Amino acid sequence: MLKSEFIEFAKELKNPHVASWKAHGGKVVGFYCTDMPEQVIHAAGMLPFRMRGTTNQDYTLSDAILSRFNCTFVRSALNLAMGGRYDFLDGLVVGNTCDHIRRMYDIFGKKLAFEPRFFLSLPHVFSEEGHAWARDEIERFVQQLSKAYKVTITTAALKDALEVYRANARLMKKICDMRQQDEPGISGTDFIKIAVANSSVRKDYANEQLGELLHAIEAKPPIKNARARLMVAGSFVDNPDFIEVLEHAGAVVVADSLCIGARSFWDAGIEKDVRASQTDPLDELVTICYERSLCPRMMGGHAGRLKYIQDQIRDAHVDGVIFERMEFCDLHGCSNMMLQHVLESSGVPVLSLDREYSLGDTGRFKTRVEAFLEKIGG
Amino acid sequence: MMKAPRAPKPIKPIEILHEGVTNTWELVDGAIPKHEMPLFRSFLKALKSSLEDIMTKARKGLPLIGTHFAFPSELFFAYDCAPLCFEAISYLPSALFTEGAEPFYDLANNFGHPYHTCSAQKGVIGMALKDNFFDVDAIAVPTAPCDNTMASYSFFSEVKKVPTVVADMPTYHDKRGYDYFATELKNMVKKVGAIIGQEPNFEGMRKAVGHSSKAIEYLAEINDLRAAVPCPTESMLNPLGSCAQNFFAGRAEKENFYRDVRDVAKERVKKHEGPPGVDEKIRAFFPYMSVFFDVSLCEWMDREIGMVNVSDLFNYFFFDPIPPTASVDEIFNGLARQSMEYPMTRQSEGFVDYFLEDSVFLAKKFKADCAIFSVHIGCKQSVSVVQMIRETLRDEVGIPMLTLELDIGDKRMTPAETIKKKIEEFSKTLL
Numbered sequence: 001m002l003k004s005e006f007i008e009f010a011k012e013l014k015n016p017h018v019a020s021w022k023a024h025g026g027k028v029v030g031f032y033c034t035d036m037p038e039q040v041i042h043a044a045g046m047l048p049f050r051m052r053g054t055t056n057q058d059y060t061l062s063d064a065i066l067s068r069f070n071c072t073f074v075r076s077a078l079n080l081a082m083g084g085r086y087d088f089l090d091g092l093v094v095g096n097t098c099d100h101i102r103r104m105y106d107i108f109g110k111k112l113a114f115e116p117r118f119f120l121s122l123p124h125v126f127s128e129e130g131h132a133w134a135r136d137e138i139e140r141f142v143q144q145l146s147k148a149y150k151v152t153i154t155t156a157a158l159k160d161a162l163e164v165y166r167a168n169a170r171l172m173k174k175i176c177d178m179r180q181q182d183e184p185g186i187s188g189t190d191f192i193k194i195a196v197a198n199s200s201v202r203k204d205y206a207n208e209q210l211g212e213l214l215h216a217i218e219a220k221p222p223i224k225n226a227r228a229r230l231m232v233a234g235s236f237v238d239n240p241d242f243i244e245v246l247e248h249a250g251a252v253v254v255a256d257s258l259c260i261g262a263r264s265f266w267d268a269g270i271e272k273d274v275r276a277s278q279t280d281p282l283d284e285l286v287t288i289c290y291e292r293s294l295c296p297r298m299m300g301g302h303a304g305r306l307k308y309i310q311d312q313i314r315d316a317h318v319d320g321v322i323f324e325r326m327e328f329c330d331l332h333g334c335s336n337m338m339l340q341h342v343l344e345s346s347g348v349p350v351l352s353l354d355r356e357y358s359l360g361d362t363g364r365f366k367t368r369v370e371a372f373l374e375k376i377g378g
Numbered sequence: 379m380m381k382a383p384r385a386p387k388p389i390k391p392i393e394i395l396h397e398g399v400t401n402t403w404e405l406v407d408g409a410i411p412k413h414e415m416p417l418f419r420s421f422l423k424a425l426k427s428s429l430e431d432i433m434t435k436a437r438k439g440l441p442l443i444g445t446h447f448a449f450p451s452e453l454f455f456a457y458d459c460a461p462l463c464f465e466a467i468s469y470l471p472s473a474l475f476t477e478g479a480e481p482f483y484d485l486a487n488n489f490g491h492p493y494h495t496c497s498a499q500k501g502v503i504g505m506a507l508k509d510n511f512f513d514v515d516a517i518a519v520p521t522a523p524c525d526n527t528m529a530s531y532s533f534f535s536e537v538k539k540v541p542t543v544v545a546d547m548p549t550y551h552d553k554r555g556y557d558y559f560a561t562e563l564k565n566m567v568k569k570v571g572a573i574i575g576q577e578p579n580f581e582g583m584r585k586a587v588g589h590s591s592k593a594i595e596y597l598a599e600i601n602d603l604r605a606a607v608p609c610p611t612e613s614m615l616n617p618l619g620s621c622a623q624n625f626f627a628g629r630a631e632k633e634n635f636y637r638d639v640r641d642v643a644k645e646r647v648k649k650h651e652g653p654p655g656v657d658e659k660i661r662a663f664f665p666y667m668s669v670f671f672d673v674s675l676c677e678w679m680d681r682e683i684g685m686v687n688v689s690d691l692f693n694y695f696f697f698d699p700i701p702p703t704a705s706v707d708e709i710f711n712g713l714a715r716q717s718m719e720y721p722m723t724r725q726s727e728g729f730v731d732y733f734l735e736d737s738v739f740l741a742k743k744f745k746a747d748c749a750i751f752s753v754h755i756g757c758k759q760s761v762s763v764v765q766m767i768r769e770t771l772r773d774e775v776g777i778p779m780l781t782l783e784l785d786i787g788d789k790r791m792t793p794a795e796t797i798k799k800k801i802e803e804f805s806k807t808l809l
Binding site: 064100121129133331335336 | 489490491492494495496521524525526528529530531532533535536537544546547548549550555558561562565726729730753755756757758759761762763764765766783
């Protein structure tokens with residue numbers, strides 16, 4: 001297990017970096033979902049904080065508003081917000097990513113009187129018109145953020161932010177590559193901790209931390225003799241304990257298709273030459289936030305999601321894939337179903353797990369993972 | 379240029395529905411006095427006729443276009459084809475047959491479709507999984523009003539490989555949003571034409587819009603009449619109307635059905651009468667949808683406890699008809715606007731203010747004594763705001779709201795008897 005103060009940020013909401021940032025007068029803007037242009041918040045000199053349900057214990061407060069048909073992630077995060085645990089936020093960005101999350105914009109406004117809130121309506125299909133619409137949305141967001149906080153977000157600041165995020169993506173990719181080695185340099189559990197911590201701090205600070213972590217990982221003995229190499233894909237996972245349960249059986253998670261995991265930085269401008277001709281930072285943000293989306297919120301994105309998973313299976317020498325679905329997550333539920341059929345027909349062992357956000361039934365998971373590892377010969 | 383004729387697609391669900399509707403029609407027409415159940419009678423007539431038209435076109439080998447309930451099927455009358463509303467094909471068996479659509483839901487679930495997805499698409503998914511049972515030439519679908527639309531329709535494009543054209547709908551219901559969506563619709567019509575190998579005939583679309591526009595006018599009249607005490611229409615009008623709006627879209631049957639309903643309602647209001655056998659004691663407004671899996675629930679409410687469903691969200695349009703003089707561009711713009719303001723899409727794809735304001739407006743308009751909210755397991759965007767609607771109706775209209783957690787198309791989740799019990803208990807608190 002990797003020892004680092006930074007990766008322990010995954011265990012809490014208001015981590016020491018956030019506390020210090022706030023103590024120095026910095027603003028923190030929460031955002032739901034990977035496809036939001038958090039770079040704009042960074043360019044405005046604020047700290048973009050990915051919304052999570054970490055540390056939530058029950059749904060006492062949120063269930064007075066939400067239904068049992070809502071996913072337990074939004075119920076958890078809202079419960080924390082209603083209990084004052086998100087009081088460090090100075091703003092909130094929500095997009096039309098899924099129905100559960102989209103309604104958080106309404107609920108934070110109507111029930112929590114939380115302001116300022118920002119909404120981005122990003123297209124659900126890939127098209128020229130969609131590109132133009134997404135660009136317009138991001139431009140409006142820049143203007144709204146500037147107005148709300150009385151800050152000027154210059155083109156130079158946006159370019160700088162993009163560069164910081166590119167560097168961040170490159171570092172995360174390097175760590176991800178170490179997870180994919182024949183003898184993985186890092187466990188899936190530690191990787192998710194890093195990804196979660198990375199989503200909860202300023203990226204310039206994160207980059208310093210990730211640089212140090214890279215050295216620490218290199219200096220650490222690799223993981224040997226894992227029973228099987230797994231990939232995890234599906235609904236939102238920010239709880240490293242979930243990955244730990246899977247790895248507890250002796251497997252190692254070497255790849256993922258999780259929105260707070262590899263999907264949060266995959267193809268996020270790492271290969272700079274791909275966009276060398278693009279000088280407009282807004283266009284680049286459209287590419288990052290809209291065109292590369294691996295989220296099943298995108299209709300017509302199945303082929304891209306499948307290719308990504310197949311590439312991961314090949315590159316990380318994956319022995320089996322675990323598709324996990326949070327209850328009532330329709331988008332991942334249906335996407336998992338389609339991906340599972342294709343993978344199984346090509347001989348890839350697949351395990352499908354239904355779960356809640358809180359990890360209450362680890363015994364059931366352990367049994368099923370053990371059985372899956374037996375099946376794939378691990 | 380027309381493509382060469384191709385083998386007809388299997389449409390067993392349509393044929394089964396037609397057989398069932400024909401039998402029911404004969405029973406109703408032959409055994410029930412002529413003045414009884416005029417709305418149901420008119421609905422069956424329109425449904426039978428629409429199904430026959432679809433079957434005739436299918437036999438001729440004309441293309442079948444799968445469409446979505448919250449979407450203007452009128453667009454596809456620009457082609458010589460048969461648009462089919464998938465959600466109606468799921469829910470018609472659910473409403474009309476004892477066995478319901480459950481065998482098809484099970485097929486979808488066995489394939490891996492999650493239990494909590496919407497039964498409105500799940501039924502058709504099950505039908506498509508049966509060999510040589512159901513298929514279409516193309517699908518045209520919006521990205522609204524819910525995750526299930528996007529998640530479930532992807533099954534047809536990715537698993538069944540049905541050519542699927544998607545119109546992206548933005549969240550904002552303003553000029554920018556309407557203009558964007560109108561462009562999406564124009565592009566969609568072109569793409570569908572390319573798939574089925576036909577050039578658009580916009581006069582066909584105009585004619586279809588004409589039928590729907592008349593229906594919109596009739597519905598506006600009907601809704602004004604329904605505000606009368608006692609309410610002149612049976613509760614059953616709500617589920618029937620939900621189906622009529624989309625399954626009959628663009629057809630003369632839609633215009634005829636709503637004209638018949640208007641005439642019946644007008645006559646009853648003139649006489650200060652409700653439907654025969656209904657002693658109206660409580661006026662209930664459904665801020666969301668009615669229950670589809672057991673239409674007899676409506677009859678039970680009307681006749682057994684005197685609670686009349688004066689309207690649900692699906693039977694009120696917050697948009698105007700498209701004038702007959704509209705240009706083709708204006709028709710596209712009008713359909714884009716109608717589609718974005720369509721029941722459920724307006725309230726679910728838009729921000730919650732629409733939902734809250736519309737609920738208050740409708741509860742007041744229909745002089746509701748109470749509200750009943752069908753908390754459908756498939757609708758994650760509405761289940762998120764049920765409590766806000768309850769509080770708003772309480773604070774701004776002064777009426778209580780009962781919530782029913784159920785699957786509106788699958789009787790196994792919350793059986794009709796359980797629903798009756800809850801409604802009956804609720805009614806006792808009101809009288």
